[in-house]
């Protein structure tokens with residue numbers, strides 16, 4: 275006869291069968307039995323205890339972004355479940371799989387307005403692709419397996435709400451995972467005629483450009499070969515930064531408000547755009563009408579949603595690139611690339627001036643330059659939301675061997691520290707550098723102690739400007755008076771020390787430079803409280819409507835102080851080449 279086992283113990287088996295190595299969470303009443311099962315399995319599945327459940331879900335989302343595996347977080351129902359929401363939205367919006375295991379009051383008390391009873395199924399409705407409350411212990415393993423599978427397949431969030439009494443029940447030991455990742459997820463094959471149509475459009479184009487996104491992240495090698503062989507300029511979306519080295523000769527950097535002027539101009543001059551694994555949303559920065567469009571994406575739902583297409587190919591970008599590469603050099607005209615490279619060299623000269631700006635204060639561009647100096651071949655950068663997003667996007671030249679972690683679509687403050695925790699847990703050997711503003715860091719700073727507790731040595735830079743600078747500029751660009759953007763200062767170095775880590779404070783470029791060698795190899799979580807200069811994060815292309823609202827930072831002062839108009843427009847440069 276088939277034996278009986280505790281439902282919570284089978285849950286662990288299901289998770290193991292999906293190669294889940296770790297759960298981020300905080301124990302509590304409605305998940306006590308599940309936590310007890312995790313305790314028994316602690317050699318196989320690690321429990322990372324956080325101080326705020328939001329950090330658990332953000333770390334789980336970061337783990338999924340970094341590793342490609344599903345991230346898992348766990349919380350009690352009610353207040354803990356509510357805390358999870360932000361990180362779950364981050365996973366949803368950046369299309370990565372995350373499982374949230376959430377407790378609930380006992381089955382007999384569900385729907386009785388009991389203590390801490392929150393209708394989690396209702397609450398998670400918008401965020402989850404799989405969202406079920408378990409009704410019987412017998413169905414627990416099946417639903418857990420289905421949740422994980424759905425989250426991976428749909429690159430989204432699965433929430434499994436489990437009433438308190440169910441995990442302790444004894445159920446028949448009949449669960450078998452017959453699915454397995456490799457068996458069920460297959461990508462569509464590429465049609466030869468589609469590739470030939472792409473080649474034809476490419477050969478008809480004078481100004482072709484590639485915009486690559488997260489869908490191309492796992493095909494850096496093929497993408498590099500494709501753009502090099504065919505003399506194509508490439509622009510990368512911010513979340514895919516580093517797929518092609520930022521300093522690759524064909525790279526025009528990122529596009530958009532935080533992007534480069536050459537990228538903006540190349541978009542406007544393009545007569546063919548290849549969208550590879552991206553659903554880039556800011557249509558104002560995409561090419562003008564009349565430009566032809568080719569999109570390759572594994573998700574047919576996003577085809578043509580941002581830009582009218584001539585060809586849509588449902589495929590993995592890697593398969594597409596391999597297929598087109600088998601035709602060899604299909605585009606021989608390098609004139610547009612040469613023109614783009616010339617504008618880029620002007621831009622890079624300007625960037626160089628910005629990064630070497632050294633004076634009384636630490637300019638954020640100088641800080642990024644310094645961070646680049648201590649970075650290693652395989653560094654993981656975890657970047658927060660605020661002006662640090664702009665400085666990182668603009669000044670950190672990321673390599674394909676490095677990783678660049680951001681909250682791209684939710685854009686939530688407080689994402690960098692959880693990202694760094696996930697980075698060090700998954701890749702203990704890789705150097706990890708987290709960069710956050712003072713506002714963003716203080717949203718999650720209690721979890722610096724989590725890094726200390728689990729011995730996760732990374733460097734946390736806090737860009738201390740005692741304000742919400744990003745919002746200050748936002749208010750100015752909207753022509754509003756600044757209001758409630760100043761932040762009371764905190765001694766962040768002391769915070770780090772209070773947690774058992776190491777804390778430094780630097781106020782001048784010299785102090786920073788002196789500290790750099792120490793930061794190269796850290797064995798204890800280390801925080802650097804950097805008092806930064808009050809610099810505006812300049813857009814690559816100042817759209818007039820936005821610029822005219824600036825008060826303190828008038829267009830003129832931006833242009834004069836940063837010498838922007840010295841950059842000759844691509845339009846003029848193109849004339850030399852055609």
Ligand SMILES: Cc1ncc(C[n+]2csc(CCOP(=O)(O)OP(=O)(O)O)c2C)c(N)n1
Pocket residue numbers: 659660661662685686687688710711712713714715737739741742743744745
């Ligand atoms: C959770 C959350 N709340 C509010 C915002 C809106 N927001 C975006 S950037 C920013 C200011 C960030 O300030 P800080 O971390 O100090 O960085 P700074 O811009 O000063 O460099 C705010 C409030 C957000 N993105 N996320």
Ligand SMILES: [Mg+2]
Pocket residue numbers: 660711712713737738739740741742743
């Ligand atoms: Mg700030």
